[in-house]
Structure formats: C-alpha cells, structure tokens
Amino acid sequence: MMNFTRRGFVKLTGGLTALGLVSVPNLSAFASAKKRVVVVGGGYGGSVAAKYIRMADPNIQVTLIEKNKDYYSGPLSNWVVAGFRKLEVQKWGYEGLKKHGIDVVIDEVTAVDPAGNSVTTASGKKFEYDRLILSPGIGFKAMEGYDAEAQKKMPHAWIAGEQTTLLAKQLQELKDGDPFVLVAPPDPYRCPPGPYERASLVAHYLKKNKPKSKVIILDPKDKFSKMGLFTQGWKNLYGYETDKSLIEWIPGAQGGKVTRIDAKTMTVYTDMAEFKSSCINVIPPNKAGDIAEKAGLTDDKGFCPINFETFESTKQKNIHVIGDASAATGLPKSGYAANSEAKVCAAAVVALLNGKPVGIPSYVNTCYSLISPDYGISVAGVYKLHQGKILEVSGGVSSDKAMDFTRNQEALYNESWYQSIMADTFS
Amino acid sequence: MQRKRIHMMMLAGGLLGGMLMAMPVMAADPAPAAPSAADAEKAAKEKALAEAKAAAPADGAMLANTCAGCHGTNGVSAGPSMPSIAGMPAKYLEHIMSEFQSGKRPSTIMGRIAKGYTEEETKRIAEYLSKAKWQPVKSGPNSLTATKVDEAKGKKGKKVIESSKCGKCHEDEGVTQDEDTPRVAGQWVDYLVIKMQDFKNEHLSVPQPEKMKKAIDKLSAEELESAAHFYAGQK
The missing domain is CATH 3.50.50.60 (FAD/NAD(P)-binding domain)
Structure with a gap:
C-alpha cells in the first residue's frame, strides 16, 4: 500500500519535474520522510x-x-x-x-x-x-556437459535444499566398492574448505557403512583451504596416503581438472582418465x-x-x-x-x-569444518581496511598440535556457531 | 643499500674477473646478501599489516557487531557452547580479551581473534557489549545439542555450590558480576560444563583464582555438571 501511494506520488512529481516545476533535490527532501x-x-x-x-x-x-x-x-x-x-x-x-x-x-x-x-x-x-x-x-559458470538436467543426476549440492537431499540419497544408495566422485571447483568459490569437509564426512560415512568405497576428489587446484589440517585429519582417521585410504585427492598438477561431463553415462573426464560412478558430485566454477x-x-x-x-x-x-x-x-x-x-x-x-x-569498517571471518562428527577445525580472521585493501591483521587456522579434546570442542563450537549466526540472521 | 652493493659487485667483478669473481666479492663484502624481491615483498606486506593494525579504530557498534556471528546479536548467544556476553562488565570483557591476546588464557579460536584488536578497539568492543541487556539464554529453534536445565540436577548442584562456597565470589546465586567475576546465572549448561572441564584440564592451565582451582579440583564431573545446571537455571 505504502509503495503504491509513493509510486503514484513519484509519477505525479516526476511529471512536474519534467516540466521544470519541481527540482529533484526538493522532491527527495519532501518525499523522503x-x-x-x-x-x-x-x-x-x-x-x-x-x-x-x-x-x-x-x-x-x-x-x-x-x-x-x-x-x-x-x-x-x-x-x-x-x-x-x-x-x-x-x-x-x-x-x-x-x-x-x-x-x-x-x-x-x-x-x-x-x-x-x-x-x-x-x-x-x-x-x-x-x-x-x-x-x-x-x-554457476558453464561446464561442458553440465546443464540443468545433469544437475539432477550429478548434484552440486552447493546451494542447499533439494540438491543436498539428492546427494545424500545417492550416497546412501552407493554400492559398496563404487567411488564417491567429488569434482572440486577452481578458485574463487563459495566456502573454500567446503569440498574437503564434504570429502571428510563422506569418508566418515563410508568407513562405517561402505568400507570398500572411497572418495575421489578431482581438483583443478594444487592446494586448498585448511589443507594441512585436512590432510593431517585424513591421515589420523581415514588412512590417507596409504593403499587403504578412504580419500584420494587428485590435484590439478596430476590431472585432476575435469574437462567434460557426461551425465547420461555418469562419467566425468579429465585429460588423463575417466571416472564412472552412480554418485558424482559436481561443484562447477562459481x-x-x-x-x-x-x-x-x-x-x-x-x-x-x-x-x-x-x-x-x-x-x-x-x-x-x-x-x-x-x-x-x-x-x-x-x-x-x-x-x-x-x-x-x-x-x-x-x-x-x-x-x-x-564510518570505518571492521570485518571478521570465523569458519569451522568437521573432519568427523567429533573432530573440528577452524579458520578465523580479523580484517581492517588500509590504503584501499582489506588486510587480515590477525587470524589463522587451528593448531596442528591440538589435542583430541580441542578437536572435540571445535566440533561442538561448530554447531553453536551455526545456532548463533542463524539467530543473528533470522531472529 | 641495494644499489651500493651492486656497484661494489660490479667493481670487484671488473677488477678480479672470471672465475675468481664470486669468492673475493663475498670476502670483500661481509654484509649479508642483497635482499631478494620476495624478502622485500614480505617486508612491505608486514609493514602494511602493522600500519593497518594501528590504523584508526571503527566505532563500538561496528566492532562489536562482528562478534555476533558466534556470540549472538548484541552478545545474546543462541549456541549452547558459546557464552552469552551481553551486559557483562566492560572491565571483565577487556581483561579476558587481553588474556586471550597474550595467550595467558588458552583458547581454541579466541586468541587468534583477540590478537586482531588494539587496546582501544578491545575497549570499545567491551564497552559496547557491556551496555547490551543481559537475557537468559534460550536455545535456537533448530538446536539439536543444547542441554536443557534439569531441576533435579540443579537441586544437587545447589548443595555442591554451598559446600564448595562458590557463592563467596559468585554471589546472589551467580547473578553478581564484576571486573573479575562473570555472571553465571542464566548461562548455558553446556558452556558452563565445558568451561569447568577446561578449569580441571591439566593440559590447559586456565587462569583462575587459587581458591576456585582448589574447589573445582575436589569436585567430580557429575558434581560440576549439577552445579552447571543450578547456575544455568537461575534468572
């Protein structure tokens, strides 16, 4: 209602302005109650x-x-x-x-x-x-073979909702022994540690439920967010870098970049190899x-x-x-x-x-990732604007020497972080 | 400096020539090798960071609002393991932040954050939050993990805190707060339990008054949990 009357008013005064009867500054001063x-x-x-x-x-x-x-x-x-x-x-x-x-x-x-x-x-x-x-x-930017139809077969699950449910279902239905293929995006993208948290938690699920399967991460990058902590956690929990590893990470330098996708045959192609599975998670460039x-x-x-x-x-x-x-x-x-x-x-x-x-701005980032449900890690940063650049004046990731009780606390803090930030957002 | 050293090298190189060049130059010039481009870049970055850190502070609201993602809007926490900090005394908040900053107080993440603020910025954050209104915490609608106050446990907890004389500092059933003592009444059960576990944890050595350490060390995990239920249940 408010909008309607105001629009009517703007139209009217707009007409007057055009005739030079009302100047624009006057209009805004009057209309800007x-x-x-x-x-x-x-x-x-x-x-x-x-x-x-x-x-x-x-x-x-x-x-x-x-x-x-x-x-x-x-x-x-x-x-x-x-x-x-x-x-x-x-x-x-x-x-x-x-x-x-x-x-x-x-x-x-x-x-x-x-x-x-x-x-x-x-x-x-x-x-x-x-x-x-x-x-x-x-x-999402275009990726050869990854259209709206393909998204329904190879979910990105990078915008939460239906896509999340779909990927969860595919993981549940995955045959023990088949891989969970995760196509990671190039920088810059939403939630830098997200693909690696996902790989971790899927590995946690596989360890319990489908021990013959593993996660294969096909990555165009050669390094990623919280990399040291993730690989440390993967070694601790998922046999990373052993022949029984539940996670295999193929970086760009080793041919990890996916060049083509075929949703009909459930295959993704890199320059060096092809990967087939009933469960392929494609996170396209953002x-x-x-x-x-x-x-x-x-x-x-x-x-x-x-x-x-x-x-x-x-x-x-x-x-x-x-x-x-x-x-x-x-x-x-x-x-x-x-x-x-x-x-x-x-x-x-x-x-x-x-x-x-x-006023002068101040920015903060705080982000938790889980490597298993009771193994949490974090990154934090405090930022100031200086000479036109946003600079991290303090921050960093969790200690690589943290003990189990600390990893456990960070996992608890992750859920509490979520509750508080959601309250800050929606209530 | 850099140019001067290059000149010297050219001169020495010209005089000595050929294969003798490198060694005599090193001997003739005991100064460290010219800084590489990477070193210069690093130094410039560090300088810019130091300047940024010391640059003019934002106002209290701008600074304190960045805390809300974890500690809730105006410091009223909605996450059971994050403390509510709304309305706590400014001096107390400043003191805790300075301990996080120096590393005297162990933390998972707060040390990394506290180090980002100057004394003045910390003071502004503390003052802003101290003016917010305390509210007893309540679990967010989607929280799976918040422990609800259990009255039976709280009754046991009342006995525990009486025999341990917690009320000598945490007066009025935990409502009192001052420069050294946080309000614990109406705080999260989970947060209070985590903190008391931390106080007992020999790997952490959390700064605490000697009499509190003695009291807590004597109590079992179950007794501490009941004390948390008691304080969390107070308004």
Missing part, C-alpha cells in the same frame, strides 16, 4: 543487512525480496549429505525478520533498473529504492548470482567489484553487493564473511541515507 532500501536475497548476507539497517535506523523502510519461502543453510549441509543431520534443521523462515519491521516479499527479482532506481519481480511488481542491496549468492550479472554489476571473473567501505558497486551507483557475489578481495566467500560484509554495508547505507560520513 522514509528512505527506502530494497534488499534482494535473504541468506547469510541479505537478511543480516536488512535487520541491521532496521536496528540502526527504524526510520528507513526496508523491503527484503527473496525467491524462496524457506531458506536452507549451506553451512552444516555437508552433515546432511553424510547422513548425520536432518535437512529440516537447516531450514529457516522469515517470521523473525518481520518482527524488525522488514517487509518480506517472497518473489523473484527478474530485472534491475539502475537508472530508474527500481527492481521488478517475476510476478510483475515494481519496487523503487534509494539504495539497493544485492545478496544473490552464487550462480560466479555471482544471475541477477548481479543481469544488472551489469559483474567483472570478467563473474563477481561484482565493490567499494570495500560501503560495498557499493563500482559499476552502478546506489547498488551495493554483499556476500559470495561480491569481489571483496581479501575476505573469503564464507557465511561469516557475508554476515560481516552485511553489517559494514548496513552501517554505510544508514550513514549515506542520513547524509552522514561513512
């Missing part, structure tokens, strides 16, 4: 930006547009794949955000009009904004979510360059991009980083809309 922020995407980034804007300034009208009624968290979804967690506890809704006075709209944004400061949705609604925040998550590309916000790498102080796009004015879609060089593409970026962006948007100077 409430500034409008539209947030697109209600995950780890967008929901937090919406909430923290309202917490900082209840006079700003915030509309959150999200295409799905339910949100499924990516973090901890590897536990679901490995069969020791239900997808149901990964599911979150938007009732909590409504209590902050956020207008939650379940609809898909199909177009952004940067010149007109508006977005339109699949159902044909138009939303005008003073500032737009996009947090669309990831999309890029920013489609809407970011459509809005002309992406660079040649497929992500959105932004100003690190405000997360405003360097390509379009009044549009901010946060989370995995942004090219926040220096920060990892993690859920926690998205949360942190959202808060920096929210504070900047509140300042900008109130005509105040933008």
Whole structure:
C-alpha cells in the first residue's frame, strides 16, 4: 500500500519535474520522510543487512525480496549429505525478520533498473529504492556437459535444499566398492574448505557403512583451504596416503581438472582418465548470482567489484553487493564473511541515507569444518581496511598440535556457531 | 643499500674477473646478501599489516557487531557452547580479551581473534557489549545439542555450590558480576560444563583464582555438571 501511494506520488512529481516545476533535490527532501532500501536475497548476507539497517535506523523502510519461502543453510549441509543431520534443521523462515519491521516479499527479482532506481519481480511488481542491496549468492559458470538436467543426476549440492537431499540419497544408495566422485571447483568459490569437509564426512560415512568405497576428489587446484589440517585429519582417521585410504585427492598438477561431463553415462573426464560412478558430485566454477550479472554489476571473473567501505558497486551507483557475489578481495566467500560484509554495508547505507560520513569498517571471518562428527577445525580472521585493501591483521587456522579434546570442542563450537549466526540472521 | 652493493659487485667483478669473481666479492663484502624481491615483498606486506593494525579504530557498534556471528546479536548467544556476553562488565570483557591476546588464557579460536584488536578497539568492543541487556539464554529453534536445565540436577548442584562456597565470589546465586567475576546465572549448561572441564584440564592451565582451582579440583564431573545446571537455571 505504502509503495503504491509513493509510486503514484513519484509519477505525479516526476511529471512536474519534467516540466521544470519541481527540482529533484526538493522532491527527495519532501518525499523522503522514509528512505527506502530494497534488499534482494535473504541468506547469510541479505537478511543480516536488512535487520541491521532496521536496528540502526527504524526510520528507513526496508523491503527484503527473496525467491524462496524457506531458506536452507549451506553451512552444516555437508552433515546432511553424510547422513548425520536432518535437512529440516537447516531450514529457516522469515517470521523473525518481520518482527524488525522488514517487509518480506517472497518473489523473484527478474530485472534491475539502475537508472530508474527500481527492481521488478517475476510476478510483475515494481519496487523503487534509494539504495539497493544485492545478496544473490552464487550462480554457476558453464561446464561442458553440465546443464540443468545433469544437475539432477550429478548434484552440486552447493546451494542447499533439494540438491543436498539428492546427494545424500545417492550416497546412501552407493554400492559398496563404487567411488564417491567429488569434482572440486577452481578458485574463487563459495566456502573454500567446503569440498574437503564434504570429502571428510563422506569418508566418515563410508568407513562405517561402505568400507570398500572411497572418495575421489578431482581438483583443478594444487592446494586448498585448511589443507594441512585436512590432510593431517585424513591421515589420523581415514588412512590417507596409504593403499587403504578412504580419500584420494587428485590435484590439478596430476590431472585432476575435469574437462567434460557426461551425465547420461555418469562419467566425468579429465585429460588423463575417466571416472564412472552412480554418485558424482559436481561443484562447477562459481560466479555471482544471475541477477548481479543481469544488472551489469559483474567483472570478467563473474563477481561484482565493490567499494570495500560501503560495498557499493563500482559499476552502478546506489547498488551495493554483499556476500559470495561480491569481489571483496581479501575476505573469503564464507557465511561469516557475508554476515560481516552485511553489517559494514548496513552501517554505510544508514550513514549515506542520513547524509552522514561513512564510518570505518571492521570485518571478521570465523569458519569451522568437521573432519568427523567429533573432530573440528577452524579458520578465523580479523580484517581492517588500509590504503584501499582489506588486510587480515590477525587470524589463522587451528593448531596442528591440538589435542583430541580441542578437536572435540571445535566440533561442538561448530554447531553453536551455526545456532548463533542463524539467530543473528533470522531472529 | 641495494644499489651500493651492486656497484661494489660490479667493481670487484671488473677488477678480479672470471672465475675468481664470486669468492673475493663475498670476502670483500661481509654484509649479508642483497635482499631478494620476495624478502622485500614480505617486508612491505608486514609493514602494511602493522600500519593497518594501528590504523584508526571503527566505532563500538561496528566492532562489536562482528562478534555476533558466534556470540549472538548484541552478545545474546543462541549456541549452547558459546557464552552469552551481553551486559557483562566492560572491565571483565577487556581483561579476558587481553588474556586471550597474550595467550595467558588458552583458547581454541579466541586468541587468534583477540590478537586482531588494539587496546582501544578491545575497549570499545567491551564497552559496547557491556551496555547490551543481559537475557537468559534460550536455545535456537533448530538446536539439536543444547542441554536443557534439569531441576533435579540443579537441586544437587545447589548443595555442591554451598559446600564448595562458590557463592563467596559468585554471589546472589551467580547473578553478581564484576571486573573479575562473570555472571553465571542464566548461562548455558553446556558452556558452563565445558568451561569447568577446561578449569580441571591439566593440559590447559586456565587462569583462575587459587581458591576456585582448589574447589573445582575436589569436585567430580557429575558434581560440576549439577552445579552447571543450578547456575544455568537461575534468572
């Protein structure tokens, strides 16, 4: 309703402006009893930006547009794949955000009009904004043979939900002795340690249930996040680098790069070999979510360059991009980083809309991975902006000398991390 | 420096020539070898990091909001093994952070995080969180792991804390807090159990008052668990 009347008003005054009767600054001064922020995407980034804007300034009208009624968290979804967690506890809704006075709209944004400061949705609604925040998550770059149909046979499970369930089912149905083939993505991608946590937890499942099977990771890279700790854990738990290893990692230098996929025959090809299985998990190269590309916000790498102080796009004015879609060089593409970026962006948007100077940002990342259900490791970082760069002023990974009780505590902290960050996101 | 050394090498090389060149240059120039490009890059990176670390601090809200991913919005934790820190005394929070930073207080992850902040930044975080309102913790809707307060265990716990005189410092059934003493009333059962296990853990040597160490060392795991249920059950 509010939107409708305002739109009517804008149309009317827009007409007057065109006749030179009302100047634009006057219009905004008069119409801006409430500034409008539209947030697109209600995950780890967008929901937090919406909430923290309202917490900082209840006079700003915030509309959150999200295409799905339910949100499924990516973090901890590897536990679901490995069969020791239900997808149901990964599911979150938007009732909590409504209590902050956020207008939650379940609809898909199909177009952004940067010149007109508006977005339109699949159902044909138009939303005008003073500032737009996009947090669309990831999309996938093309990979030969991996189309929408192939995704149903060889799930990526890199956007949680149905895909997670599908991969979990395929693992359950895997014949003992057949491999679980994991096609890892090239940098940069969502959740850097994620593929290796997944390999670990699938190995944990295989050890108990299908001891003749193993995980084969086909990787275009030669190193990966938390690599030392993962390989240490794999040696401790899964016989890594022995002939009975439950995990085999084939790096790019040894021909790990997958060049072609054939979903019909359930085969993936590298330059050197082919791998067949009933269970092939393909995580394609990542890029920013489609809407970011459509809005002309992406660079040649497929992500959105932004100003690190405000997360405003360097390509379009009044549009901010946060989370995995942004090219926040220096920060990892993690859920926690998205949360942190959202808060920096929210504070900047509140300042900008109130005509105040933008404050100094501070960013943090904290990310846990499990190697088995009671063996956890972490990476953390504190970041500051200095001379235009985001620099990690402190941080690092868990000690490689940690004792069992510490690994066990980090596994507990992983679940608690999830509870607190989800509460910070959705309630 | 670098240019000077190169000149010297050229000179020596010219004078001595051929196969004799390398050795006499080393002998004539006892200074360490010219820094490599990698060393120079490393030094520049370290300098930039040191400058970044010392650069002007963000405001309290900006800094403290980065804690919320683990400790909950405004420090009200929703994760059973993460402590709620909302409304704790600023001096207490600063003191704990400084111990994490120096390594005096063992931690899994907090040491790595605490080292990222200057004294002023830590102070701002602590002040901001100290002004937040304490709320008794409640489990998130999807939590599988939170231990609920068990009243029977809490009753046993009351006896334990009375005989161990916990109330001498943790006054008013754990509600009291000051510079040295955190509030424990209404905290998570799981967090309190983990912390007391840490206090007993000979590999960790967590800083704690001598009388607390003595009291805790005497108690069994079961007794400590019941004490956690008692304190967690207080409002």
